[in-house]
Structure formats: C-alpha cells, structure tokens
Amino acid sequence: MRYRKFISRTLKIVVSLGLITFLVVKISPGKLAYNLRRIEPAYLVLAVVVFFISNLLGSLQWHQLLRATGIVLPFSCTFRLYFKGLFFNNFLPANVGGDAVKIYDVSRTGNDPYKVFSVTLLDRVIGITGLCILAVVSSILLMPYGSVANLELYFTIFAVCILSIILLVSSKRLSRWIRTLFGRVRIWSMGERFDMIFDHLGDFKGKKTLLVRLMMLALSVQFLRVTTHILVGYSLGIEMTVVNLICFFVFIPLLGLIMVLPISINGLGIREGAGILLFTEIGFLEEQALLMEFITYAVMVAVSIIGGIFFIQRSFKGD
Numbered sequence: 001m002r003y004r005k006f007i008s009r010t011l012k013i014v015v016s017l018g019l020i021t022f023l024v025v026k027i028s029p030g031k032l033a034y035n036l037r038r039i040e041p042a043y044l045v046l047a048v049v050v051f052f053i054s055n056l057l058g059s060l061q062w063h064q065l066l067r068a069t070g071i072v073l074p075f076s077c078t079f080r081l082y083f084k085g086l087f088f089n090n091f092l093p094a095n096v097g098g099d100a101v102k103i104y105d106v107s108r109t110g111n112d113p114y115k116v117f118s119v120t121l122l123d124r125v126i127g128i129t130g131l132c133i134l135a136v137v138s139s140i141l142l143m144p145y146g147s148v149a150n151l152e153l154y155f156t157i158f159a160v161c162i163l164s165i166i167l168l169v170s171s172k173r174l175s176r177w178i179r180t181l182f183g184r185v186r187i188w189s190m191g192e193r194f195d196m197i198f199d200h201l202g203d204f205k206g207k208k209t210l211l212v213r214l215m216m217l218a219l220s221v222q223f224l225r226v227t228t229h230i231l232v233g234y235s236l237g238i239e240m241t242v243v244n245l246i247c248f249f250v251f252i253p254l255l256g257l258i259m260v261l262p263i264s265i266n267g268l269g270i271r272e273g274a275g276i277l278l279f280t281e282i283g284f285l286e287e288q289a290l291l292m293e294f295i296t297y298a299v300m301v302a303v304s305i306i307g308g309i310f311f312i313q314r315s316f317k318g319d
Contacts, residue, residue, distance in 0.1 A: 019270065040237065044295070061217050065122060081102050089304070122204060126218045127218050130215060134253065139158065229296050
C-alpha cells in the first residue's frame with residue numbers, strides 16, 4: 001500500500017514538474033523573465049492581504065459549521081487548524097489533503113470523526129456551490145457581449161453542478177437512493193460508515209437559516225479568491241476591460257473544477273496550462289496567463305505558511 005502511494009505521489013510530481021517545464025520552454029524563459037522584471041509589488045502585497053482575508057472568512061465558515069453540530073472550539077483553535085489544512089493542501093494531490101489533516105486534528109480533541117468529516121465535506125460543498133453561483137451569474141452578464149468562446153458550455157457545467165446539489169439536498173427520494181447505494185458497500189464496514197456520515201449531514205436539513213448565512217459567507221470567500229487572481233494580473237501590468245474582469249469569475253471557477261482531478265500536486269501545471277487556454281481567448285499573452293496563475297499559486301503558498309508555522313509549533317510541543 002505504501003509502495004503504491006509512493007509511486008502515485010511520484011507520478012503526480014513528475015506530471016506537475018513536466019507540465020511546468022514544457023510550458024516555460026514553449027513560451028520562452030526570456031519572455032517570462034521580461035514580465036517578471038516589470039511586476040508591481042504593491043499589487044502583490046494587496047493580493048496576499050486579500051487571500052489571507054478570504055481564508056480568515058473561510059475558517060469562520062468552517063467554525064460555524066462545527067459549532068452547529070456541537071463541536072465547540074475557540075475560534076483561535078479553528079483558525080490554526082484551518083490554516084494547517086491550507087498549508088497541506090498546497091503540497092498534496094487534488095487539493096483535499098488538508099481536509100484530512102483538519103479532520104484528524106479535530107477528532108483528536110475527542111470529537112466523533114464521522115461528524116467532523118461530515119462538517120468538512122459540507123464546508124467543501126458550500127464553497128463549491130458559492131463558486132458555481134458566481135460563475136453562473138458572471139456567465140449571464142457576459143452573454144450579451146458574445147466575446148467568450150464556449151460560454152454556453154461553461155454556463156451549463158456550472159448550472160448542472162448547482163442543480164445537482166439542490167436536487168441532492170431537496171429530493172428525499174434521491175437522498176434515500178444515494179444513501180441506500182452507499183450503504184451496500186460492505187468492504188471494511190464502509191456501508192455503516194457512510195450511514196453515520198449521512199446521519200450527520202441530515203442534521204443540517206432543519207438549519208436553513210444557518211445554511212443561507214453560510215452561503216452568503218461562501219460567496220464573499222470565493223469573490224475574494226477570484227479577486228486575488230485579478231490583483232496578480234494587475235501586478236503584471238495586464239490591461240483589463242470590464243469584460244475581462246467578469247471573465248475571471250467564470251475562468252477561475254473552471255480552473256477550480258479542473259484542479260479536483262488527482263493527477264498532479266494541487267493542480268500545479270494543470271492549472272497553468274488550462275489558464276493559458278482560457279485567458280488567451282480574451283487577449284492575454286501566453287506568458288501573462290502562465291505567470292498570473294503561477295504567481296497566484298505562490299501567493300497562496302505564502303499565506304499558507306502561517307499554517308506551516310502552526311504545524312511546526314505543535315510538533316515542538318509534542319501535541
């Protein structure tokens with residue numbers, strides 16, 4: 001099992017490094033270096049601040065979900081655990097490794113791991129829904145301009161994601177069918193485990209006010225994360241029209257969905273390649289699109305170092 005994990009992790013690293021190397025060579029290191037020399041630091045600093053605030057609000061979203069299920073932790077503790085998860089997300093595949101770290105840490109405080117898993121899963125679903133809502137609204141705003149290729153396809157993808165989540169939440173028949181399907185998995189008592197997770201998720205059906213409030217918070221979080229990309233774009237001196245700015249709220253959610261694929265380390269290489277394909281459609285140069293996505297990733301890593309510090313502190317304390 002460990003051997004398979006080692007091979008899988010190695011392949012993902014090779015994919016990420018291989019794609020980044022290919023893109024750098026294809027575009028030209030000289031062009032990239034020229035754009036890097038023209039960076040405006042003030043916008044980068046602002047991007048770091050905005051991304052930090054988005055994750056501060058993200059930790060508050062997770063904190064409120066935990067409290068709603070009776071898991072009462074000081075916000076300072078939730079903040080530390082959230083940022084530790086953010087740190088590990090940047091170095092593990094599919095951008096979900098940090099969730100496992102958060103679940104483990106909260107469970108160590110004596111809480112039901114299935115309840116913590118359910119809360120963290122719901123936190124993810126709310127975040128993805130918020131991102132998709134932003135993308136749908138932005139797609140509608142862009143339609144009169146007719147300047148974005150495949151916009152109808154992008155709109156359909158996000159609309160289907162939102163409708164699927166709504167159906168799953170509102171349809172008792174569909175919920176029962178999915179629960180029955182997962183309940184039939186007998187290996188390692190997985191059916192019983194899924195049953196406990198669904199029980200905990202069901203507790204939120206009567207908390208509509210809370211869920212609406214958290215959805216508004218999620219929209220703010222996702223808006224700020226897209227804004228981080230925009231600020232990095234400005235730091236590179238990219239001139240943007242109103243249409244360009246709205247496109248960010250369609251393209252960045254698309255990149256977020258693509259990054260779910262567990263074929264690289266946190267989407268590194270995949271994100272940059274897809275970003276080039278999308279942003280060159282609206283007039284960005286290849287080198288600008290590549291640097292914008294890679295530098296945004298660097299901003300995310302820089303902010304997540306806070307979580308790395310919390311992790312090191314815990315290690316020294318022997319917790």
